[in-house]
Amino acid sequence: MSRQALGEAEENLARRFEEIERRDREINSFIELNPHAQEEARRAEKLGGRLAGMTVAVKSNINVRGLRATCASKTLENYVAPYDAVVVERLRREGAVILGMTNMDEFACGSSGESSYFGPTENPSAKGRIPGGSSSGSAAAVAAGFADAALGSDTGGSIRNPASHCGVVGVKPTYGLVPRHGLIDLAMSLDQIGPIARDVRTAALLLEVIAGSSREASMLDVEPQPYSQRLSADLSGIKVGFAKEYEEVTSPEILGVVKRALRRLEAQGAELVEVELPNLEKALPTYYLIVFVEFFSATRRYDGRRYGYRIEEVCGEEVLRRIMLGSYISQKEYAGRYYRRALQFRSLIRRELLQALEEVDVLAGPTTPKLPHRLGERLTPLEMYAYDLLTVPANLAGIPAGVVPAGRVNGIPVGLQVQAKPLQEQVMLNVMLAAEGRA
């Protein structure tokens, strides 16, 4: 069949597959490609829809019927999803073509993209550096031009962190805005699925397709909004908050990029306001205690009876560490000391963030405190956890947060993080659009 005979969707798909074929051996962003993609592209062509023909890569912890949802772990090496996640159903309904399943930190337990059973992912925008994680393959695939967009999941920064390091746009929606049915758990009270794309408009479009109430219990009862149609970079009357605590924890070169981005927002009409987040540093230990306990609970089903392997027998060290710690601190005698206190601190942090957001429309600041390290460099667990310091508060509070490329330091991308009140995705996206325009 000649090129001309191919429809637009098929042509797009063929181009993507060629690029993947040519360059993904080096990047390692995909674990598995969709063997039915061409057929699906042909169908999408006929069907039309808001995403007609758009190629979307899906993180390997999201169920896509017929493809393996491995969570980049040997534990689920042979788990072929028997059903579509709700978000995947919604993408298909609008004509998107699922490209394949992307690489990630094992069970989303990581911030660097190095802990996959299928090997680490390279950062296409800063070769030799980590792409960030845990949605490493999704961000890398978008940055490398393998996919028009991708789905990631974000429990404590897993969309925003790699988006920042790879120089792409990533959005973690309000908790309960996007259905999780089909997303394999890290920590259920924090996990959200969100889009990764090269520009804010595409991310907004993807978000409006996947958002909105479903039958699952933890969903908010909200209608999806046409974010992409209402985008506006005019920030007059918008108050943008910056917490002085950000300065204490962030490296100066990242702060430089962020400050310049803030001044550009000001130029677009925004008013900059300084706010206080005195408990910012409590967020990290609070977050990890909750993750350990919920992850321990979530992994009990991998007992070796149904999915081939018992998780503790085949998983990597970070996954095992979290299971062991989760098991330890959720014991009856310690539950009060750790988990229950973590939940109390979580309320405190949520209150503090919501209070700060009462004075402003959005908070804008850095995404990670430091630049991505070199691939293969050994970090202690605590050094690794420290990447999440600025991203976990949004998950603890359930508020939306997005990252947009803000500039570079020695060629390494740095993203600006924008956080908003619950369900205020529109104003968040508008501020991101304004920042993007001049990046």
Added chain:
Amino acid sequence: MKVRIGFEIHEQLATRTKLFCRSPADYRDAEPNTNVCEVCLGMPGAKPMGVNAEAVEGVIAIALMLNCELVREPVYILRKHYDYPDLPSGYQRTSMPIGKNGELAGVGIWEVHLEEDPGKYDPVTGRVDYNRSGVPLVEIVTAPDITSPEEARNFMRELVKVLHYSGRVRREGGTMRVDVNVSIEDGARVEIKNINSIKGLYRALKFEITRQKNLRRRGKAVKRETRAYIEEQMITKSMRTKETAEDYRYIPDPDLPPLRITEELVERVRSELPEAPHQKLQRFMQQYRISRDDAWAITSEPEMADAFEQVCGQVEPGRAAAFFRHIIKKTLNYHGMSFAESGLTVRDILAVLGAISSGRLSQQAAELVLREVVERGAEAEELIQRLSKLDEQSLASAVEQAIRENPGAVQDYRSGRREAINYLVGQVMRITRGRADAEKALEMLQERLS
């Protein structure tokens, strides 16, 4: 020695769908592992849907019938972690109490809550059937107010009756599971699991109390432990001791927002609450002017009580009560069946009562009809037709036939062997296939042969 016994009772709620998904809750006719979806199989990524409202209302109704206070605080759904093949996600979801501080027949009800059933594991074949996984259960926890196996049995009968009256639990039977706590003279508390009938409960308690008393007599301490009831041997056997007790690592399920038991919801359930057994008993005594024993027997099951009330629309209540208590109950007991299981209808009962009062059916024949209906699901009216007494003329011709066919017996009788007439009566019964009135046949034979 003072014995203290308390229960944890689990019974399936009769909802249309499972607790956290829309798979049917009634799996009885389904092939193994077909009545499932990704949610009740706990597949990776599957999320619970909202808690089944029908199940929540069922628990509220039962809590109200057990005179509980309804909890006003948010009711969290907890994950109880343990490792067993029947548990597809490695944890069982169980709610915090929905009702508290109730009372039934002098026994305190500590709490009533909602839980999900696990699948079914067969240790012999190693197979698991998840059809049952996620079916809603009500769990009732009593105070240790019971002091003997006899009391335990009576209380359980009363409780089962209330559950049936609530209309909220499965009536197919075989789904009730009871865990029992037993201690003697403030000794260690022993939990017995794996009891699934009132008979089993009674036997398990008999055995366990004797075991504990024997230990004490020999000066040994009773260990705090969990034991299993082994039905085939009628004994209890140690499962695990306190030292090896499991830690379930309870956490509130992060996928499920807490339930809100609102005043409005409770009042709605209360307004639709069926009459409790003791209320019905009182009302029957007054309204129908029947004895306490009659009323007790008739109200032993809500379905029977309903049928009685309908029958009373057409039959004098005293007569109806006697028929229910003596004839119907006797038939049911003979078959070891409940009224609901028997398939007896008001129509059947009215037909039989009508045939008795018109003289077409003897007492014995009436019982025969009921037995046939219960055993084979036959139509009562048709049976009555077949079994109704013979008219004078048919009986006379049957008598003639018996005399004609048995000249030897006739000869014997006439020659003075009076008992030979019994043989002839038997022959009349045979010829009429039991429809003849034996008394009448005897009279007629005596007359003909004199």
